Amino acid sequence: MKKEARLILRSGREKPVLKRHPWIFSGAVRDVEGDPGPGDTVLIVDQRGDFLAWGAYSPASQIRARIWSWEEDQEINVDFLRTRIQRSLAYRNQIGWRYPLRRLVHAESDGIPGLIADQYGDYLVLQLLSAGAEAWKGDIVHLLAGITGARGVYERSDVEVRKLEGLEPSQGVLLGQIPEEYLKIEDGGLSYWIDIRRGHKTGAYLDQRTNRLLVGQLCEGKSVLDCFCYTGGFSMQALRAGARAVTLVDESADALTLAERHLQANQLDQDNVELERGDVFNVLRKFRDRGRRFDVIILDPPKFAPTASLAQRAARGYKDINLLAFKLLNPGGMLATFSCSGGISREFFLRILSGAARDAEVNARIQLHMGQSADHSVNLSFPEGSYLKGFGIRVDEEV
Numbered sequence: 567m568k569k570e571a572r573l574i575l576r577s578g579r580e581k582p583v584l585k586r587h588p589w590i591f592s593g594a595v596r597d598v599e600g601d602p603g604p605g606d607t608v609l610i611v612d613q614r615g616d617f618l619a620w621g622a623y624s625p626a627s628q629i630r631a632r633i634w635s636w637e638e639d640q641e642i643n644v645d646f647l648r649t650r651i652q653r654s655l656a657y658r659n660q661i662g663w664r665y666p667l668r669r670l671v672h673a674e675s676d677g678i679p680g681l682i683a684d685q686y687g688d689y690l691v692l693q694l695l696s697a698g699a700e701a702w703k704g705d706i707v708h709l710l711a712g713i714t715g716a717r718g719v720y721e722r723s724d725v726e727v728r729k730l731e732g733l734e735p736s737q738g739v740l741l742g743q744i745p746e747e748y749l750k751i752e753d754g755g756l757s758y759w760i761d762i763r764r765g766h767k768t769g770a771y772l773d774q775r776t777n778r779l780l781v782g783q784l785c786e787g788k789s790v791l792d793c794f795c796y797t798g799g800f801s802m803q804a805l806r807a808g809a810r811a812v813t814l815v816d817e818s819a820d821a822l823t824l825a826e827r828h829l830q831a832n833q834l835d836q837d838n839v840e841l842e843r844g845d846v847f848n849v850l851r852k853f854r855d856r857g858r859r860f861d862v863i864i865l866d867p868p869k870f871a872p873t874a875s876l877a878q879r880a881a882r883g884y885k886d887i888n889l890l891a892f893k894l895l896n897p898g899g900m901l902a903t904f905s906c907s908g909g910i911s912r913e914f915f916l917r918i919l920s921g922a923a924r925d926a927e928v929n930a931r932i933q934l935h936m937g938q939s940a941d942h943s944v945n946l947s948f949p950e951g952s953y954l955k956g957f958g959i960r961v962d963e964e965v
Contacts, residue, residue: 570599570621571608580612583633586947588674588843590631604732605701607634607642620699622679626732632679644705650677651709663941666755669772670714675943675951680731683710684768686716686760687751689744693770695723697731707740722768728907737763740897748824754779756802757831766796766868770900773906773938773954775864775917780934781864781902781958785809788861791853791894793846793887798825800864800902801839802832811838813860815818815849852889863891865903870910877909883926884910884918892926895919898963900933903957912955919957934958 575583578595590610602608610619617638621631634642654676657842658668663908671683673695680696689712694700719741728735749769762769780801786812792801792823795814804812816822822841827837842849846867855874865887870880884905891901905915923930936956938944944951 567617571597571598571602571606573608573614573621575610575612577613583636584611586636588633588679589629590633590951592628592630593824595630598635601660604697605699606900619842622696622701624697624731627730629696631917632674632698633678634677645708647678647702648709648713649707649945651706651713654678654683655713657943658941661940663939666751667770667772667775669939669941670710672941672946672951675945678706682708682768684751684772685714685716686762686769686809688715689749689762690714690719691702691714691762692719692721692740693768694721694733694736695727695731695854696727697733700731700733703740706845709922711741715894716742718744720744720762722762756806757825757828758797759831761824762792771796771799771866773942774799774904776939777902777904777936777956779804780936782807782957784900785862787855789859789896790814791815791860793850793864794866794868795825796821796866796931797862798828800866801825802834802860805829805834806832809862811840813840813842815842815844815846817843817845819843822854824848847887847890850887850894854890854893858894859896860894861896861899863895863899863901865901866890867904867906869907870905877907877914880907880910881914881918884915888919888922889926892923892928892930892961895928895949895961897961899961901930901959901961902934904936906954906955908950909951910955912952915955916957919959930959931962932957933960942943 573595574597575594576596606623608621608623610621619633620635620642621633623631654671666687668685671678671681673681680699682693684691690869711719721740723736748761751758760769778799785804786808789811790804791811791813793815795816801812801814814825870883938954
């Protein structure tokens with residue numbers, strides 16, 4: 567590592583750093599001294615040369631450096647990473663998010679920029695999304711395995727965001743052995759099969775665990791439409807709570823097959839379960855045209871806007887799908903709707919929902935405010951870490 571390299575910031579651009587925001591954008595950099603390579607540790611100073619922070623350099627990214635530490639005497643080395651990982655694990659234990667399913671490291675919010683580490687029983691799945699995390703990959707893998715006692719570590723850095731860092735997608739076994747097929751996990755009285763190698767994200771949507779319980783508890787005796795259902799997490803909780811009927815919709819045949827397997831394995835009542843494969847927008851329009859109605863509708867779509875630059879274009883998709891859902895709700899019904907798009911703020915999402923309710927000509931009110939599970943920690947100096955927005959919206963009964 568070329569620790570002597572320096573990033574000198576423009577006048578006035580040190581303010582976010584002083585407020586402990588971990589990103590240095592390219593426009594804030596006046597000069598680069600030395601010859602740092604991708605992931606190298608650089609000294610970040612203000613225009614006078616006064617110390618601000620240590621960061622990981624990323625010459626290909628608009629985020630030119632991600633801060634490791636604001637302590638001038640801190641050395642960025644294996645001991646530093648070990649301490650950060652141990653602190654992350656201790657936090658999860660403190661808040662009660664223990665084995666077998668949890669996010670162990672949530673990138674910048676845990677002080678390890680660009681590193682996502684999820685635990686599925688005895689196995690870890692990593693995403694390395696920054697040049698700094700990539701540079702320390704070998705040490706990170708061995709530290710995580712040693713601290714957790716994991717039998718295997720798998721990489722799922724097969725995401726587009728890596729290209730913004732000048733990194734190619736990467737996937738494969740990093741340490742030990744990983745099951746070739748599905749991994750079975752017992753959690754909260756339910757059995758799950760997780761596809762570490764091919765499943766969404768790192769294999770499952772761990773960030774929705776709390777919300778699945780919250781929404782499921784409101785489904786007793788209700789007819790439920792679970793859109794973008796993936797492998798049926800929300801549907802399982804709805805049926806477990808006593809839902810009268812559940813319709814699962816997803817584009818993926820493999821996801822629906824696994825959802826059906828989950829329902830069978832957990833001995834959930836399938837007499838009134840319907841699996842519908844297709845594009846959710848088209849399926850909702852078909853249901854509307856056929857006059858179908860539901861008591862609870864769940865919308866958990868993939869990212870429509872990964873960055874703020876795409877927010878306006880994505881807003882139309884979010885409005886259309888929520889407008890359709892409002893039209894399919896029975897009076898007194900509830901829409902549980904989510905956005906995981908980093909480019910869509912909670913306030914903007916709420917404005918989109920307000921417009922959808924208005925166009926659907928329904929009187930609706932917020933019953934639940936939801937976000938990502940607590941193991942997906944959010945540091946107050948890094949609000950960008952809070953990416954999942956969710957609302958439970960109750961439509962008034964007709965009078």
